[in-house]
Amino acid sequence: MLCTMAQNPDVMGEDGVKAAVAAIKGESLGGKVTDTGVSVITKDGAQAGGAPAAQAADTAEVKASQAWKIALITMDSIDQHWVTLNEGAQAEAEKLGVTVTFMSPNTKDDAQQIECVNNAVAGGYQAIVVAANGPDAISSALKEAASAGVKLVYVDSPANVDAEATFSTDNEAAGKTAGEEMIKALEAAGITSGKIGIVNVNAATDSTVKREKGFRSAFEGKGYELMETQYGEGDAAKSQTIAENYITQGVVGIFGCNEGSTTGTGNAIKASGNANIIGVGFDKSDAIMNLINDGYLLCTMAQNPDVMGEDGVKAAVAALEGQDQGGKVTDTGVSVIKK
Known part of the structure; x- marks a missing residue:
């Protein structure tokens, strides 16, 4: 044989x-x-x-033959989601005896993320674990990195460039779950129609676009009106303003597609004094948990960024050790967190 x-x-x-x-x-x-x-x-x-x-x-079995240098580039370095992802990456790097440098931009900005990729290549990093701000914006920089022999691994959000592996939430399925949770809460309150607002990051980020798609699919055939999506760039203050505008239009529910969007949504509902508006969001942070416990958000879809970070580093080391992972995509899971 x-x-x-x-x-x-x-x-x-x-x-x-x-x-x-x-x-x-x-x-x-x-x-x-x-x-x-x-x-x-x-x-x-x-x-x-x-x-x-x-x-x-099974990348868990891989041992590093040398102290590989790996760059971790996320969308920003502020959101608790990315901080937790970095913590998972650093813990795994210590186990494997490699170096992971967190070199992410301060804010969600394509130019800054491209600069981070270029700096990683210039700095001699042999692998890049990246959460792409958009599928196309940094593709040219990632192609150049790959051409230079740098191994690419995606966490959270991929770009349109081939990579060794991807570790992310099944965002469309999780978005649908968020919609179903909102519908159950509305129907339990006797509300079977009304306007629903959606606060997203932008129209390009793969993960949040899929979350919105899944959320909208949950409402197909229902008696609700899903309003035009508004974008707050993942900024909590901008997202709060958007959510407040939705509230003035009489919405019965608002969906936040990421940490900043969710925090802004919860703060807007809190400021309105109308706890009957159903707020559902994505990601887990101290601020979001407090808003849930205080009754201003129904629930959030909690991802596992620490798992993304751990598995991303494992995959990067496996690739550097010569293992072909075939571009596999792994769902790192999501949980519904309520009060």
Whole structure:
């Protein structure tokens, strides 16, 4: 025989039990399907015992042969989501004996993110773990980095450039869950029609665009009017102004597509004094948790940025060690957090 396709049944067993426990605890997994990977084992691999090839799809088994330099570039360095992602990346870097430098822009800005990518290449970093601000804006810079031999791994939001692997939330499914949670709360209050506002970041960021798409899909065939989306660039103050404008138009619900959008939405509902408006959002921060506990937000879709950071670094090291991960996309999960 020339070769065999080696699956990872141990990973299936481990992840299956993890998912079962999460479901028992009340976490909504959304029926997600996760690729547990496969490796090609040829004569050379079999002679070596098969283990290295069989483990190729499980980046947790990879050990760094040297102190690789990895750049972590997220959309900004302020949102708690990105801070937590960096913490996960740093913890994994310490385990593997590699260096991860958090070199993200201060704010969501394409030019600043491009500069970060260029600085990483110029600084001799061998891999870049990146959350792209948009699918196209930084593509040219990432292509140049790849041409220079830099390995690319996406976390949270990909760009339109091939990468070793992507670790992100199934944003469309999570957005639909957010819509379903809002509908349940509205119907429980006897509200079966009315205007719904949507506060998004911009019209380009892959993750938040998919969240909005999923949210809108939940309302198909329902008696609600989804208003034109307004963009606050992920800034809490700008998002609050947008949400306040929605409130003056008599909305019954508002959806925030990311941390800043959600914080702004909750603050606007709080300032209005109308706790009957249903606010639903995305991401988890101290401010968002306080707004939920105080009754100004119904719930938030909490991602797992620490897992994105950990798995992103694992994948980067695996790529640098010569493992082909085939551009796999892994759903890092989401939970619905209520009061």
